[in-house]
Amino acid sequence: MSFGMPILLTLENLVILLVGAGGREHAIAWKLAQSARVEKIFVAPGNGGTAIGKKVSNVDIGVSDFARLTKFALENKVNFVIPGPEQPLVEGIHTAFRKIGIPVFGPSQKAAQMEGSKTFSKDFMKRHNIPTAAYENFSDFEKAKTYLKSISHRVVLKASGLAAGKGVLIPTTAVESLNSLYAIMVAKEFGTAGDEVVIEEYLEGQELSVLAFSDGYTVIPLPPAQDHKRAFDGDQGPNTGGMGCYAPTPVATVKVLEEIKRTILQPTIDGMRRDGFPFVGLLFTGIMLTDSGPKVLEYNVRFGDPETEVVLPLLSDDTDLAEVMLACAEGRLDSVHIGIRQGFAATVVIASGGYPGSYVKGKEITIDEVSP
CATH class of the missing domain: 3.40.50.20 (Rossmann fold)
Incomplete structure (x- = not known):
């Protein structure tokens, strides 16, 4: 279909x-x-x-x-x-x-709200019993501040709207939590993306990214990737859209990947279809492997960057990406071949000075000839 x-x-x-x-x-x-x-x-x-x-x-x-x-x-x-x-x-x-x-x-535009609005996607996960961190959504700064003051556990604050991968703040103290909330909702550090905020429990574990093709029914995951978002060496500095990535990540065993497909990916695709906005395309799910199982951190409704640069080279030579994409659009993903080559891929991001803050764009760079 x-x-x-x-x-x-x-x-x-x-x-x-x-x-x-x-x-x-x-x-x-x-x-x-x-x-x-x-x-x-x-x-x-x-x-x-x-x-x-x-x-x-x-x-x-x-x-x-x-x-x-x-x-x-x-x-x-x-x-x-x-x-x-x-x-x-x-x-x-x-x-x-x-x-x-x-x-x-x-x-579709409606289905893209799974990335465009974190409050929308969190409520979707709750509605369909998809494992994720406990959370509360807020559009009022004072109510959000009162909530933060009422809890003692560590939290993550997320601007609900699009923020180019930078709208997630991970404070380590109660004071930092309040300052982060102010930065998102009052100072508008992420613009209108911060009109709403998700405050969720901090999850411990290994993070990974799963990119999966879907035609609205079938879902086929690609090799799991792990990107590193902090701007500086030693996992320091602010979050970015990703400074480096490799795939497949060894933290995702065959058993773990089967659980992710069974408890997260397929229920997500089925839930979106039942809710009237079927997902066709590439679903990119950020997942934390916790002691109580894999949990969704976020959904993205397109290929990740830099994840794509390491996942696509792992497709076999006889995998026709154009044919796979057409099969998704035509509702026949179960009829095409997607092969994975043995091996690993890695990428490192070169960014202009100042990124992810204020930085100059459009600088010319020169690279030497690269051997395949």
């Missing part, structure tokens, strides 16, 4: 519009270009890596400029759209392209 998506089985060639500008999009374009079905990949706006890729060219259009993106797609015979970052998904890129008859690998 394709949830109303157009069927593309008769198409021989794919002209793809990949939306985004990160290392994630470079990795996706690299793997897509290996498909015999892919004729051309336009990346909007792209980066230096995608500028020199096989079958790939950049297009100077922003990720949220739906009017120009749809116009370009029609003019250039694009027949498949792949959004990379969360922002256009939350803003409704899926609807914008469905209106002109072009299918999208990615969730």
Whole structure:
């Protein structure tokens, strides 16, 4: 079942519009270009890596400029759209392209709220008995402050809205907790993302990321990754979108992965479908392995960055990423091959000075030839 998506089985060639500008999009374009079905990949706006890729060219259009993106797609015979970052998904890129008859690998705007609103996703998990940290949601600073003063256990504070992976604060004292709450809700350190806040119990354990394809029914997880978010050496400094990552992580045994699929991934996909917003695309679930079992930290509704850069190279040569994505959009994920090669992959992020705070963008870098 394709949830109303157009069927593309008769198409021989794919002209793809990949939306985004990160290392994630470079990795996706690299793997897509290996498909015999892919004729051309336009990346909007792209980066230096995608500028020199096989079958790939950049297009100077922003990720949220739906009017120009749809116009370009029609003019250039694009027949498949792949959004990379969360922002256009939350803003409704899926609807914008469905209106002109072009299918999208990615969730609807409603389903994208699983990442766009942490209060929404936490309430979803509670409703469907998906294991996660105990929590309370607040939209009023004074009520949130009163709650913090009434508890003694350690907490994590999360801006509910999109904050580029930086809206999670982990205080170590009661004073830090109150200061963190003020930073999110009053000082608006993360802008309107902090209009609501989730205050949840601090979980101890090993953290991992599971990226999984889904067509709204079937869910197929990829090798589990572990990223490291602190900005500085020794796991110090503020949280970032990720400074490095490797996969597969040895903390996730076969037994653990089976439990994650049974208690988290499949119930999530089934719950979203039952609630009327089926998930089609790539679900990226952050998970903590606690003494009482795996628990969800957060959902993301797209490929992770830097996780994508280590997971996609682990797909076997005979795995056609374009075909897998089409199968998700067409509701036939159970009919395609997804093979995993033996081995490991790792990536390190190079960031401009000052990141994740104030920093200069667009600096030119030069790298030497890299051997495969």
